[in-house]
Amino acid sequence: MININIENEYSCLKTVILGIASDLGDPPTVSDAYDPRSLYHIKNNSYPIEDDLLREVDIFYNKLIKHNVEVIRPNNINNCNQIFARDLGFVISNLFFLSNIVPNRHDELKGIEGTLKNLDVGVIKLPEFMHIEGGDVIVHNDKVFIGTYSDDDYSKLITARTNNSSIDYLKKMITSKEIIPIDLKKSNTDIYKNTLHLDCCFQTISDNKAIICPDGFKNQKDVEYLINYFGESNVFIANSDETFELTSNVLVISPDVIVSNIKFNRLNSWLENNGVLVEKVDYSNVSKMSGLFRCSTLPLNRE
Template sequence: MIQISNPSDIAPLREVIVGPYKTFTWWDLVWGSLRYPDVASIRYARNNTVAVPRHEIARPQHEGFVRMLEEHGVRVRTLDSLADVSIQLYPRDLAFAVDDVLFLARSRDPIRRKEQRALRPYLDDISRVETLAGGRIEGGDVIVTDDVVLVGLSEATDLTGISALREGFDRAGISREILPIEFSGRGVVHLDTKFTMVGAQLGYIHSASLTPYSRAQLAERFELIEADDTEARGLMVNTVALAPDRIVIDHRARRLAEALRLRGIEPIRHDFSEVTRFPGGFRCATLPLRRGEKEV
């Protein structure tokens, strides 16, 4: 039995799902875009371009990231490879854990809905799984703090999806407030490309991507470390916490790393740059199942 536990996105990471690294081609991207044109527009908006990684470099980077997780005591589970899905790099958007419940995402992207089938072998062993009744919502938009749950109203998540999540919380007995976060323009695929928690009451943010009101809401709850345009485009905001005082961060993000050190947090830098050519970072690449102080 896998006992789901996620009290906060920075609680010590105990168990996580990652995707299999698969070699894909430009044609795999083009074919998916021809079948699902809306998917193509979102992907291009996400980082202005979509590129095929040099797999001889990207694969060792991904494998090195998995080893890093294991070396820090994290149990890593890898999704099975699906024959009809070319890319399974970023499992964060397939589901998300809040407290003791795993919620299955509802993607607008047909390819991601097919990809979600890779979770099926685990579902019977997971302590509690909830499906949502309607709307669209993906895990990259969901950030669990000590009290509220932030949900980005991005290209992947809508108000109906947030309403369905509130209903899911009611069924599960989760009393947390859901705080929607709005963006200043179109093209933001997920909240965690513009804001992430990197410590207790501490976050990285790209303020220009958020409405002034949503930015002010975050400023009430967090000390905010501003990412510049280059850092945001390079997905350097997209980090993953191993513990409240240990954050995995892009090796290029020297300035952001130093900001963590000054606040007593250890930045664990890793080169993920070739993987990220198909836009996604460390948070995208992980689906946490268990966080908390003690092993279950």
């Protein structure tokens, strides 16, 4: 059986599902895209090829193995992009929630069915009208930050992945933690005006440190709340270019070890100055599909 327990984003990572980049199928067309970053690269003939994705994910895999993380891979599904395992579910304490993801991605869930059967707890499936994806869920001890979109045009935006119904449900179910919704910018077509998930603009990396990309938030008050909560000296505040590059989407293996993109020069220096070993990986091709290291992983157990 697989033990599960997640109380935060930074305790020592023991077991994780890492996505796979094989058998992606034909390159997507404009009509296949369900986020503006992928759409941009499809239109500009810069969408990544499978060989490059395989290489980058494999390097990431080796970094996890280096630090003694148990890595579980999804079962391969032909003609299916299975890189971004994060969105398929999430763990809060010892509860596993299966995400209600966008219809375009339903086949990905089949790849983790075998793993879910081996968990030491049951799997909670939310009702269909409660939309939520794992990239919007950040667990921080007695708090859970959840990215959402609360405007009336929610149903028209395929980039809006988590709704208020799911947040209300989690508030009732997990009474031991404070559920904090955070509104995100959304656009189906404008790469500069869309934050696909909360972890694309915010992530906690220790009990008192965080990465914040202010341009990704819909409301400035949420940015101010987070900066005040962690303390300005404990926060890496990304500029607009760094926000565009998804600089917050690192993976914390432990408080002392973080996997980051080799191109995140300013962030990597800040982390190293704070005593963190930064495992640098070039994830440039994966990032063209709107995610990096956190998006590629679904942690099941942290020490």
